[in-house]
Amino acid sequence: MDDEARATGLDPARERAFREPGAAIRAARDRGAPLHPRLDSGGHGTDLYGPTYAALDLGTNNCRLLVARATHDGFRVIDAFSRIIRLGEGITASGRLGTPAIERAVEALKICRDKMRNRGVTRARLIATEACRRAENGGEFLTRVRDQVGLDLEVVDRETEARLAATGCTPLIDPQADGAILFDIGGGSSEIVRLGNSEAARHGPPVPDLRDWISLPVGVVTLAERHGGIVVTHGVFEAMIAEVSSHIAPFAAAQRGHDPLRVHLLGTSGTVTTIAGVHLALRRYDRRRVDGSWMDDAEVTGVMQRLLAMSYDERAANPCIGFERADLVLAGCAILEAIRRTFPCARLRIADRGLREGMLVQMMRDDRIWAEGRPQ
Structure with a gap:
């Protein structure tokens, strides 16, 4: 692979379109790809059009990829990948990314690279978050990924994480x-965002009305490593909640005067999707039933009490948790409980979406994919 292609793992001819807003649109037009959808009788675009986009999120716990193409009012995912890699495993104690974790991440990223190549991706954003921000050897890891995998990861700051989650x-x-x-x-940090209600956009998804945000320096991996995640007593659980609450306090003070009954919680994470899956008694996880579902306050409390009463083996045996999350789910519940006690809203909406969807929407907006008239 030559130097020009190394940054993305794509053919050199695709490199400029991969990074530059608008270039992917021009490349798709040159290939004769339709830039605007045909509308069905219901007035909603169902055809795919324009270039192929990819969004990769390398987090402290997971490596996730979405490949998508635009529709009239959003996008349709045509390929996806998600794997728990625990890149940030042990970072709380050592301050470094461990060799086994790096190997797991590299192997997952190779799969993502191949999926992007096979799907003909012409525009992508590839981000890394808290583990790479925090690790002493984060730069060495990024260099290895660029040289061995051919992907150039962008380490984003916490505000960018919050804004991408809001967009998604x-x-x-x-x-x-x-x-x-x-x-x-x-896995390594948690973001909280105060959102106003956005007006529906004429074209594409609504634009977020971001009022305020905070990033907490705690996530499920770091919290479980400090307090333990296999045997979690009520005392340990309350200690986790207290730690998280201390980080939320400054943000909560700035939100005084807002009526919690006039807003709702909106959660995006493995924690909330797991809670929803357990609540729905799913025999296997089903995103179609989880994403966009609602739970009231009593239902959330009931599931968390059930999880806290389970042994590690019982949590691992649950099809919506499994061994990969069994030692992390209660740390996630503690973070959620700290948020619920701070913002006692009556309802929680579950989102099986977030940073990747936010990146896709942002790239498509930058390319004017939903603009009236043909993008230039």
Whole structure:
């Protein structure tokens, strides 16, 4: 692979379109790809058009990829990948990414690279988050990924994480509410965002009305490593909640005066999707039933009490948890409980979407994919 292609793992001819806003549109037009959809009788675009986009999120716990093409009012995913890699395993104690974790991440990223190549991706954003921000050897890891895998990862700051999550989840805000408290419980950090209710866009998804945000320096991996995740007593659980609450306090003080009954919680993370799956008694996880579902306060409390009463083996045996999450799910519940105690909203909406969807929407907006008239 030559130097020009190394940054993305794509053919050199695709490199400029891969990074540059608008170039992917021009490349698709040159190939004769339709830039605007045909509308069905219902007025909603169902055809795919324009270039092929990819969004990759390398987090502290997961490596996730979405490949998508635009529709009239959003996009349709044509390929996806998700794997728990625990890149940030042990970073709390050592301050470094461990060799086994790096190997797991590299192998997962190779799969993502191949999927992007096979799908003909011409525009992508590839981000890394808290583990790479925090690790002493984060730069060495990024160099290895660039040289061995051919992907050039962008380490984003916490504000970017919050804004991308808001962009990805804004379509799930109840239009009858005054907005939402969005939270994204990650492996190494967690973001909370105060969102107003956005007006529907004429073209494409709604634009988020971001009022305020905070990033907490705690996630499920770091919290479980400090307090333990296999045997979690009520005392340990409360200690986790207290730690998280201390980080939320400054943000909560700035939100005084907002009526929690006029907004709802909007959660995006493995924690909330797991809670929803357990609540729905799914025999296997089903995104179609989870994404966009609602739970009231009593239902969330009931599931968390059930999880806290389970042994590690019982949690691992649950089809919506499994061995990969069994030692992390209660740390996630503690973060969620700290948020619920701070913002006692009556309802929680579950989002099986977030950073990747936010990146896709942002790239498509930058390319004017939903603009009236043919993009230039």
